[in-house]
Amino acid sequence: MSPITGELNRRDFLKYTAITAAALGLSQIDVVNSVSTAMAASSSKKPPVIWLEGQDCAGCTTSFASALNPPVASIILDTLSVRYHETIMAASGHQSEEVLHDTVKRGGYVLVVEGSIPLADGRFCTVGGRPFEDILKECARNAAAIIAVGACATYGGIPAAGPTGAVGVRDVIKNKPIINISTCPVHVDHLVGTIVYYLTTKKVPPLDKEGRPLMYFGETIHDNCRRRSYFEEGMLLQDWNDPKQKNWCLLDKGCKGPVTYADCSVRRWNDGLNFCIDCGAGCRGCSEPIFYEGMSPLYSDFSGEAEKLKQEANQRAKMRKEVK
Amino acid sequence: MAESKRITVDPVTRIEGHLKIDVEIENGVVKDAWSSGTMARGIEILLKGKDPRDASYVTSRICGVCYSVHQLCSAYALDDAFGAKVPTGGTLLRNLVMGAEYIYDHVLHFYHLTALDYLDIMAIAKYNGKDKELNAVKDKIVGLVKSNDTYPLTPRYEPDEFCVNDPDVVIGAVKHYLDALSMQAKARNMGAIFGGRQPHYQSIVAGGMTQLPDLNQVLMFKTMLDEQAKFVNEVYFPDVIAFGTGPLLPLATGGVGGGHYNYLSYGALQVNPPRKELLFPAGVITDMDPANIQVRKFDPAKITESVKHAWYENSKPLHPSVGETKFDLDKEDAYTFVKAPRYDGYSMEVGPLARLLIAKDPTLLDLVKQGVKPGAVARHACRAIETRMVVDACYKWIDQLIAEMTKPGFKIHDSDHWEIPENGEGVGFYEPPRGALGHWINIKDKKIENYQAIVPTTWNASPRCEGEVRGQYEESLIGVPVPDPDNPINVVRVIRSFDPCLACAIHLIDPQSNEIKKYIVE
Numbered sequence: 001m002s003p004i005t006g007e008l009n010r011r012d013f014l015k016y017t018a019i020t021a022a023a024l025g026l027s028q029i030d031v032v033n034s035v036s037t038a039m040a041a042s043s044s045k046k047p048p049v050i051w052l053e054g055q056d057c058a059g060c061t062t063s064f065a066s067a068l069n070p071p072v073a074s075i076i077l078d079t080l081s082v083r084y085h086e087t088i089m090a091a092s093g094h095q096s097e098e099v100l101h102d103t104v105k106r107g108g109y110v111l112v113v114e115g116s117i118p119l120a121d122g123r124f125c126t127v128g129g130r131p132f133e134d135i136l137k138e139c140a141r142n143a144a145a146i147i148a149v150g151a152c153a154t155y156g157g158i159p160a161a162g163p164t165g166a167v168g169v170r171d172v173i174k175n176k177p178i179i180n181i182s183t184c185p186v187h188v189d190h191l192v193g194t195i196v197y198y199l200t201t202k203k204v205p206p207l208d209k210e211g212r213p214l215m216y217f218g219e220t221i222h223d224n225c226r227r228r229s230y231f232e233e234g235m236l237l238q239d240w241n242d243p244k245q246k247n248w249c250l251l252d253k254g255c256k257g258p259v260t261y262a263d264c265s266v267r268r269w270n271d272g273l274n275f276c277i278d279c280g281a282g283c284r285g286c287s288e289p290i291f292y293e294g295m296s297p298l299y300s301d302f303s304g305e306a307e308k309l310k311q312e313a314n315q316r317a318k319m320r321k322e323v324k
Numbered sequence: 325m326a327e328s329k330r331i332t333v334d335p336v337t338r339i340e341g342h343l344k345i346d347v348e349i350e351n352g353v354v355k356d357a358w359s360s361g362t363m364a365r366g367i368e369i370l371l372k373g374k375d376p377r378d379a380s381y382v383t384s385r386i387c388g389v390c391y392s393v394h395q396l397c398s399a400y401a402l403d404d405a406f407g408a409k410v411p412t413g414g415t416l417l418r419n420l421v422m423g424a425e426y427i428y429d430h431v432l433h434f435y436h437l438t439a440l441d442y443l444d445i446m447a448i449a450k451y452n453g454k455d456k457e458l459n460a461v462k463d464k465i466v467g468l469v470k471s472n473d474t475y476p477l478t479p480r481y482e483p484d485e486f487c488v489n490d491p492d493v494v495i496g497a498v499k500h501y502l503d504a505l506s507m508q509a510k511a512r513n514m515g516a517i518f519g520g521r522q523p524h525y526q527s528i529v530a531g532g533m534t535q536l537p538d539l540n541q542v543l544m545f546k547t548m549l550d551e552q553a554k555f556v557n558e559v560y561f562p563d564v565i566a567f568g569t570g571p572l573l574p575l576a577t578g579g580v581g582g583g584h585y586n587y588l589s590y591g592a593l594q595v596n597p598p599r600k601e602l603l604f605p606a607g608v609i610t611d612m613d614p615a616n617i618q619v620r621k622f623d624p625a626k627i628t629e630s631v632k633h634a635w636y637e638n639s640k641p642l643h644p645s646v647g648e649t650k651f652d653l654d655k656e657d658a659y660t661f662v663k664a665p666r667y668d669g670y671s672m673e674v675g676p677l678a679r680l681l682i683a684k685d686p687t688l689l690d691l692v693k694q695g696v697k698p699g700a701v702a703r704h705a706c707r708a709i710e711t712r713m714v715v716d717a718c719y720k721w722i723d724q725l726i727a728e729m730t731k732p733g734f735k736i737h738d739s740d741h742w743e744i745p746e747n748g749e750g751v752g753f754y755e756p757p758r759g760a761l762g763h764w765i766n767i768k769d770k771k772i773e774n775y776q777a778i779v780p781t782t783w784n785a786s787p788r789c790e791g792e793v794r795g796q797y798e799e800s801l802i803g804v805p806v807p808d809p810d811n812p813i814n815v816v817r818v819i820r821s822f823d824p825c826l827a828c829a830i831h832l833i834d835p836q837s838n839e840i841k842k843y844i845v846e
Contacts, residue, residue, distance in 0.1 A: 046473060053342075055365050059388020063524040066509045075507045077464065082476045086337045088478040090440045092816050099479060116365075124652050125363040128337050128340055132363075132509035134753035159387050162366030185523050186387060240534050240737040241411075253534075270513045279520030279527040280534035284381060288610035292382065299529070 019238040046078075047199055048109040050100065050139055051085040055125050055159045055166055056115025057187035060150040061087045067188045068271060072128065075192065076260040083109065086127070095126045100139075101191040105241075107142035113169050114186075115255045120165030133172060138218045145198050151184035154211070158184070160162030161296075172209060172248050178210035183262055184286035187269065194247045210289055212261070221257035224265035230312050240280055250277060253307050254299040258309055311321055328355065329809050336819055338415060338437045341446045343824055347815055348582035349806050354815065357794070357801035358795070359785050360660040371775040376402060376744055376767050377530050381765065385823055386523045386777065389432075392425045392519060393756030394777070397530045400752025401763040402530035404418060405520040405616070407748075408741035411430075412519070413734050414532030415597040415727040418546065421525060422593065423718040427552050428508045429757040429823075430707040431560055435504035437767045438704070438820045441813060442567060443494050444483035450491040461499045461819040481813040483824050488571045496566075500559055504809030507555050510767060517541050534738030534740045539729065549805035553715045556708075564708035568691075576705075579697025581607055586670045586680035588783070590622060590762065592755035595717060596724065603717050604710075604755045607682035610670050614692055619682050624751075624762075629777070630664040630789035641666065664786035664795060665778055674759025674783045675822060676706035699800070700821035707757070707823075738814030756780060758823050779823045797822065 053061070065072050065088075076082055078194070082094065083103040091099055103109055113136065118124035122131025140146055148169040151157030159166035170178045179192045179198075179228070194213055197205045205213045222228065231249035239245060249255070257265070260283050269275040273276060276283050285295040295302060329351070332605055334344035342363040348356040367386055380398040384391040388678070396418060403410055403787060431611060451458065468474045488494055502518045502807045512522040519525030527534040566577050591606025607619040616812045630641040641664075652658070666672070677698055680688040690703075697704055729736055748767040755761070759780030766774040788794035794802075804814045 003448060027674065046471075048475075049695035055363060057388035057391070059385065059391060059523045062388045062512075063392075065505070066512060066522065068506060068509050071506055071510065073502045076476065077468065081473050085476060086335055086342075088436065091476075092337045093335070094337060095479045095481075096337055099475070118365075124365075125342065129334060129344075135671050137343075147659075150383040158367070160372070162370035164364065164366055166365065173662060184385065206611075212567060232640055239739045240532070240536065241735045241739060243536060246536050263356050269643040270516045273513055273517075273521075274516050275521045276526045278535075280536070281520055281529065284526075293370075298381050299375065299377045 046081040048083050053086050054115030054117050058087055060114040061184040063188050067320030108144050108295040111139050111143035111146045111265045113148050113153045116166035116212050118166050119166035124164040147179045149181050149186040151286050151291050154180040154182040158292045161293040176185050178211055182287040216263050217261045220263050221260045225257055230291045245248050250282035253282045256295055257283040260285040260288055262287040325531050329733050349809055352807045354801045355803045357798040359797040361662040364661045368775045374772050376772050377386055380481040380592040390524050390756050391524045397526050397754040397761050397763045398750040401750040401765045405750025405765050405767055406530055406741045408531035408738040408751050410532045411735035412597050413728050414736040416535045417719050421515045421519045424511050426757055428511035429503050431709045432508040433823045435501045441817045443497055444487045444489040447491045447494045451495045458495050482811045509551050517545050531741050549718055556711050556715050561708045564704050568705050572701050576701035577695045579699040580699035581800045582698050583796045584671050586610045586672045587681050588667055588672040588760050589682045590753040591677045604679045626668040628666050631788055633787040634660055660787045662785050664789040665783050671793050672783055674780045677703045680706045691767050699713050702817045703821040715800050723772045724740050758825055784822050818841040
């Protein structure tokens with residue numbers, strides 16, 4: 001008898017289902033919530049959501065699916081009514097197109113857009129045989145709110161540097177406010193927080209001049225960087241192997257923190273686990289409209305800006321010494 | 325005269341990217357099939373003229389699901405072009421990040437991208453057991469039904485005879501679907517301990533890694549791995565085997581979705597760096613006889629790409645080193661943005677099934693001996709088998725990493741080779757969860773002169789080539805039963821068994837410049 005398959009039967013399957021359910025306790029939040037949710041669900045009206053993917057990599061979807069607190073299962077099933085999302089929906093082909101059509105007709109949904117829109121030629125991105133630009137325009141018409149997520153949907157991102165004429169939603173939809181939640185990919189906290197803000201107030205949160213929620217994009221990475229004191233002392237990391245330099249400023253590795261507005265320095269990523277600067281790589285400026293083309297070269301000074309900043313820091317260091 | 329009907333599934337959902345599948349059905353089975361990628365961005369083109377070190381960051385964005393593999397493969401190509409020797413510490417850290425990627429990717433694929441094709445979720449309502457947690461799952465789903473809002477779980481193709489409808493089994497599987505949502509996120513966070521953040525890890529760069537780890541981070545990784553290992557060994561692996569040898573046995577032994585029996589693996593992941601032995605060996609199988617598997621040596625010089633049915637101007641099939649790409653959106657006979665790579669003229673399958681056949685994995689061979697044929701179900705089984713292999717390898721890498729870290733002079737980066745060479749060429753080969761991946765770079769005057777990637781889905785989702793040989797998606801659909809053309813559930817089952825990643829497959833496009841691309845394969 002095979003050691004792999006021979007012994008396994010339905011009863012065993014059920015047994016370990018129950019064992020893992022009890023032992024792992026992985027979905028405890030789902031379980032705790034679900035009884036009350038199930039009872040409340042029949043009277044609750046979950047806000048409908050359409051999530052479109054244009055020229056995307058699904059990285060923003062993956063980021064959204066990283067939500068642990070609250071867990072993504074609870075967001076998808078208990079909080080929102082995700083009518084259309086190519087990467088997660090059960091439906092395929094004409095069924096999925098029908099759902100989209102139906103939801104658009106009824107209106108009042110939150111429209112989330114991931115990925116850029118190719119204006120050079122509609123054939124660079126088609127879904128269900130239709131150019132993505134047409135689908136976006138149709139979905140925008142009856143949307144209660146439009147949220148562009150990630151660098152591509154906000155400002156064109158990496159595809160904007162390519163040959164397809166890729167732009168963000170704001171270059172296609174001009175008669176409605178667009179909430180731009182940039183960074184590549186979108187930070188799940190930024191997205192969930194913005195959705196909750198909208199559902200609570202039915203208003204667009206205060207935005208900066210690039211359409212980004214001020215609550216997340218009000219200060220630069222550099223303003224709040226924990227390596228800032230090393231920057232002020234001119235201690236800049238040169239060798240990733242040297243334990244002494246481990247926490248030094250990453251400006252000489254091309255860090256774009258000084259010109260990048262986002263709260264990653266304080267929020268960090270993945271439930272505070274790590275982020276681009278903590279891991280020694282440095283900020284690549286992914287929340288800014290000029291990303292990617294305008295931030296390249298990513299790993300060295302991209303416009304003489306870093307040299308200027310270093311000189312200013314030197315001046316300040318000198319003044320501090322003189323005061324002492 | 326048999327009645328023939330052509331149907332189109334567009335979009336094929338629950339995959340990465342934009343895919344359209346056309347099938348011609350005659351007498352209830354697929355007679356012919358066409359696979360079309362319908363989105364392009366031009367990632368390789370926009371890299372031209374850039375700082376070569378940007379490549380590992382930018383190519384990560386080829387795909388937001390399997391980002392790390394592009395970052396790594398690109399870094400391999402850069403290591404090669406820069407002449408960098410990645411220290412053992414750097415290799416171990418890279419391997420651990422890749423281990424996390426494997427675990428998350430395979431688990432996500434099974435539960436969230438394919439399981440809905442094999443389950444009649446609504447059978448949950450008939451669950452009468454006493455288990456408290458399972459009843460909570462039942463209440464949740466019933467609540468959705470009562471509120472008349474079961475999105476995104478419906479609409480769906482109607483369940484057929486291969487859908488599991490035993491309420492006790494279905495409810496367990498749905499619970500695991502929900503559990504796995506948290507597990508896949510946690511596995512990616514595990515990778516972010518050394519990768520910097522996810523999605524789109526940051527710390528993998530030309531020459532090694534950027535984050536000098538501390539022991540507490542390693543212990544954190546290990547603790548998180550323990551939780552993943554438990555889920556993989558006690559939930560995911562048994563689920564796949566129970567489904568494959570239970571309700572899906574007819575699909576498994578029928579070899580539904582088998583396609584060409586040609587398999588390719590580039591080989592990847594040093595088991596015990598700096599020693600060369602690989603967790604997944606390289607090799608080639610053509611026209612396989614399952615009873616007598618013959619594996620040949622992989623020779624990179626035998627790769628060619630055909631554009632006969634892709635939206636590029638016609639040319640002969642060429643080796644990537646002399647490949648010529650001219651864009652043509654109006655070309656007749658073309659139906660996709662995906663090119664058609666071939667190995668020695670053969671249309672190949674890459675991915676878990678290819679890897680484990682080439683490795684002659686005993687667990688897979690045991691299943692084959694019991695009558696499981698290469699096909700959709702076997703692919704799922706191979707994912708489960710190799711996820712366990714990767715979990716075991718991660719524990720070894722952790723032990724080795726701790727040993728390395730506690731030695732004086734521990735290194736993660738070759739800092740003598742961070743500066744860009746004046747000129748250079750490099751190639752990187754890797755085996756991501758979806759299969760064989762290659763990145764090629766050419767550097768001239770310290771800038772990227774040319775960049776090219778041939779990704780797993782390019783191999784699997786390729787269109788016909790010269791001689792009208794179908795790509796593996798297309799071939800694997802031939803003979804697949806579709807009794808009801810309005811409910812082509814077997815078509816999407818077969819396609820999803822490959823874990824398609826279309827954003828990966830179509831990154832190359834150049835409408836204006838029509839430049840000749842040159843790539844060197846060693």
